[in-house]
Amino acid sequence: MAHTSFYPPSGIYSDSYRKDMRIVKTKTQWVLSIVSLIFLFAIPQIPFFNSPYLLRLLIGVGITIIICLGLNVLTGYCGQLNIGQSAFVMVGGFTSGLLNIHLGWPFWMCVIPAGITSAVIGAIFGIPSVRLKGLYLALTTLGAQIILTWIALFYIPLTAAGFSVGPITIGTLVFNTPKKFYYVAMFFTVMMTFFAKNMMRTGPGRAFVAIRDNDIAAEAMGIDIFRYKLLAFMICTFYAGVAGSLLVHYMMWAHLESFTLQDSIWYVVMVIVGGLGSIEGTIFGVIFITALKELIFVIGPMVEGKLPFLPIGAGSGLLLVIIGGVAILFLIFEPRGLAHRWNLVKAYYRLWPFGY
Amino acid sequence: MEKGKNGPILRCENIGLRFGGVNALVDITFEVNKGEVLSIIGPNGAGKTCIINTITGFYHPWKGKVYLEGQEITALPPHKICTLGIARTFQNIELFTGLSVLDNLLAARHIYLKTNLLSNCLYFGFAQKREIDERKIVEDIIDFLEMEAIRKQEVKILPYGQRKRVELGRALALEPKIILLDEPTAGMNLEEKEDMVRFILDINEEKGTTIILVEHDMDIVMDISDRIIVFDFGNKIAEGIPDEIKKDQRVIKAYLGEK
Ligand SMILES: Nc1ncnc2c1ncn2[C@@H]1O[C@H](COP(=O)(O)OP(=O)(O)O)[C@@H](O)[C@H]1O
Ligand SMILES: [Mg+2]
Numbered sequence: 001m002a003h004t005s006f007y008p009p010s011g012i013y014s015d016s017y018r019k020d021m022r023i024v025k026t027k028t029q030w031v032l033s034i035v036s037l038i039f040l041f042a043i044p045q046i047p048f049f050n051s052p053y054l055l056r057l058l059i060g061v062g063i064t065i066i067i068c069l070g071l072n073v074l075t076g077y078c079g080q081l082n083i084g085q086s087a088f089v090m091v092g093g094f095t096s097g098l099l100n101i102h103l104g105w106p107f108w109m110c111v112i113p114a115g116i117t118s119a120v121i122g123a124i125f126g127i128p129s130v131r132l133k134g135l136y137l138a139l140t141t142l143g144a145q146i147i148l149t150w151i152a153l154f155y156i157p158l159t160a161a162g163f164s165v166g167p168i169t170i171g172t173l174v175f176n177t178p179k180k181f182y183y184v185a186m187f188f189t190v191m192m193t194f195f196a197k198n199m200m201r202t203g204p205g206r207a208f209v210a211i212r213d214n215d216i217a218a219e220a221m222g223i224d225i226f227r228y229k230l231l232a233f234m235i236c237t238f239y240a241g242v243a244g245s246l247l248v249h250y251m252m253w254a255h256l257e258s259f260t261l262q263d264s265i266w267y268v269v270m271v272i273v274g275g276l277g278s279i280e281g282t283i284f285g286v287i288f289i290t291a292l293k294e295l296i297f298v299i300g301p302m303v304e305g306k307l308p309f310l311p312i313g314a315g316s317g318l319l320l321v322i323i324g325g326v327a328i329l330f331l332i333f334e335p336r337g338l339a340h341r342w343n344l345v346k347a348y349y350r351l352w353p354f355g356y
Numbered sequence: 357m358e359k360g361k362n363g364p365i366l367r368c369e370n371i372g373l374r375f376g377g378v379n380a381l382v383d384i385t386f387e388v389n390k391g392e393v394l395s396i397i398g399p400n401g402a403g404k405t406c407i408i409n410t411i412t413g414f415y416h417p418w419k420g421k422v423y424l425e426g427q428e429i430t431a432l433p434p435h436k437i438c439t440l441g442i443a444r445t446f447q448n449i450e451l452f453t454g455l456s457v458l459d460n461l462l463a464a465r466h467i468y469l470k471t472n473l474l475s476n477c478l479y480f481g482f483a484q485k486r487e488i489d490e491r492k493i494v495e496d497i498i499d500f501l502e503m504e505a506i507r508k509q510e511v512k513i514l515p516y517g518q519r520k521r522v523e524l525g526r527a528l529a530l531e532p533k534i535i536l537l538d539e540p541t542a543g544m545n546l547e548e549k550e551d552m553v554r555f556i557l558d559i560n561e562e563k564g565t566t567i568i569l570v571e572h573d574m575d576i577v578m579d580i581s582d583r584i585i586v587f588d589f590g591n592k593i594a595e596g597i598p599d600e601i602k603k604d605q606r607v608i609k610a611y612l613g614e615k
Contacts, residue, residue, distance in 0.1 A: 017488050017491045017492065017495070018484070018488055021484075021487060021488070021491070194477075195477040195478075198476055198477055198478065198479035198483070199473065199476045199477055201479075202469075202476045202479065202483050202486075202487055203466060203469040203476065203486075204473065204476055206455070206459055206462055206463040206466065207463065207466055209452060209454055209455055209459075209463075210452045210455070210463045210466075212454070213451075213452040213453050213454045213455065214450050214451065214452055214453065216414075216446075216450055217446070217450040217451065217452065217526075218452075218463075219414075219433070219434040219435050219438075220412060220414075220434055220435075220438060220443075220444055220446075220450070221435075221438060221463060221464045221466060221467075221526065221530065222435045222438035222439045222464075222466055222467035222530065223435055223463075223466055224435045225435070231473075277454070
């Protein structure tokens with residue numbers, strides 16, 4: 001054969017591939033990204049923005065983003081439903097809290113063990129469930145929620161009652177107010193987002209989507225389905241564990257009430273509304289649902305006040321109905337979530353002023 | 357033909373496969389020589405897809421053995437067999453529908469990706485370099501199969517013929533020793549068929565990849581096969597070079613004659 005290589009010569013493209021694979025491509029995008037990052041970390045210093053109310057809200061959003069990123073890796077990318085995510089947040093939270101008060105470990109030494117413990121427990125529940133699909137898997141994760149809560153409630157006296165946990169410190173700096181804790185929360189949120197995005201745009205992410213889209217073909221392409229589903233499970237619960245650790249050191253209090261089935265379901269809703277299989281979408285979903293919740297908390301009591309014939313608590317009931325409704329509407333009309341809208345806007349902007 | 361002199365790369369020995377009372381494969385024995393194009397033909401339901409599924413580990417026969425280069429692979433799961441160098445396409449296209457053409461091929465590079473999770477998290481440095489290397493290999497395949505224009509498109513919006521081509525590309529991305537093609541030209545128009553045949557021959561001739569082809573188009577089969585095996589009701593009823601098969605009375609009766 002005259003050919004020196006099987007495929008036609010392609011030249012040196014590595015530089016263009018490197019560019020093509022970038023997340024932030026144009027100069028404008030760079031500027032926008034850097035400006036928003038600076039803004040994100042400057043918020044506690046900006047008047048009006050730095051109200052304790054807003055900071056607390058943003059800390060909640062940050063921690064929830066970490067939880068939902070993990071969930072989206074498992075549910076969105078790998079296609080495995082998990083309706084027990086908050087139980088794994090609990091495992092991380094209690095692990096971190098117990099290490100802190102019993103062994104005196106500072107938060108920075110607890111956070112990774114918290115993630116790992118959660119991932120190991122996640123794997124224990126994951127092993128039987130990777131062989132199941134759809135509704136059966138959902139039931140297994142529901143089982144995890146119930147069993148883990150049960151254990152915490154009846155077998156470990158400390159976790160049943162709740163206990164106080166030390167705040168996060170660096171040297172003499174104590175992160176015990178929202179204004180200070182905000183930085184820790186955002187640091188972790190940005191870092192965990194960065195990690196998730198990178199995992200999902202390289203080999204593991206493609207393997208997960210391959211399994212989700214076509215498990216037969218995935219096997220034929222050499223992807224060990226069992227191993228990868230388990231890996232997705234462990235990433236998911238590792239994220240939950242890290243978030244749990246952050247949460248208890250933020251509240252300085254570890255208690256079962258922070259980790260309910262209702263929380264788990266909200267995480268699923270956030271991921272669906274944001275966009276299954278999208279890192280950006282996860283962020284949108286958490287912000288959107290959190291904002292909606294806040295709005296209803298304000299509107300709910302007002303409605304109750306205006307309409308005295310409504311029973312007490314109708315406001316918070318309204319919350320559930322509306323959020324459930326939003327999730328259903330998204331599933332019907334925009335199954336690809338807010339992330340898809342965002343992509344349309346981006347495409348529109350790129351083509352502007354030529355439109356579609 | 358000098359191809360046959362290379363000796364066998366794959367051997368199926370007394371394969372028996374059953375589904376309930378149905379004998380899908382009965383005592384099937386044959387060898388595939390390194391570098392040849394071996395076609396498997398036979399009427400619908402003859403067991404052609406079954407033998408592909410058996411070789412690739414999707415079905416496990418109740419009797420008989422499959423050897424790849426002397427090593428027994430009968431009981432291995434599909435993902436293990438794949439890493440040993442056997443790639444396949446499916447009769448009813450099985451692609452990763454949510455991924456682009458590029459990512460479909462990259463997903464198949466999975467077996468060569470040995471980066472650990474931590475380096476994937478950090479991306480810059482090790483993982484990025486690997487991604488670029490893999491990208492280069494996959495882009496070469498995309499060029500070879502003339503799919504440059506659709507590389508970024510989600511496969512679910514592609515027409516049927518192009519999806520078949522993507523599936524071939526994905527099999528190539530595994531850099532296999534053997535490729536099993538299950539009706540690669542089914543449902544294609546003439547031009548698409550000609551392209552597909554050209555690709556198959558190029559893969560076989562230039563890279564020396566062994567091809568096992570299941571195909572209904574007799575012109576193609578007679579044209580490009582080194583040898584042909586004929587199945588009927590789960591039995592192997594004939595084996596030989598195209599000229600022998602054309603003249604075989606049993607084959608004419610069972611298969612060619614029915615048209
Ligand atoms: N998964 C299965 N379950 C039950 N029967 C099957 C299965 N796969 C194939 N068969 C049967 O095995 C026989 C051979 O099928 P197949 O190999 O698909 O034929 P073809 O030669 O057309 O590819 C058919 O009778 C088919 O019904
Ligand atoms: Mg078939």
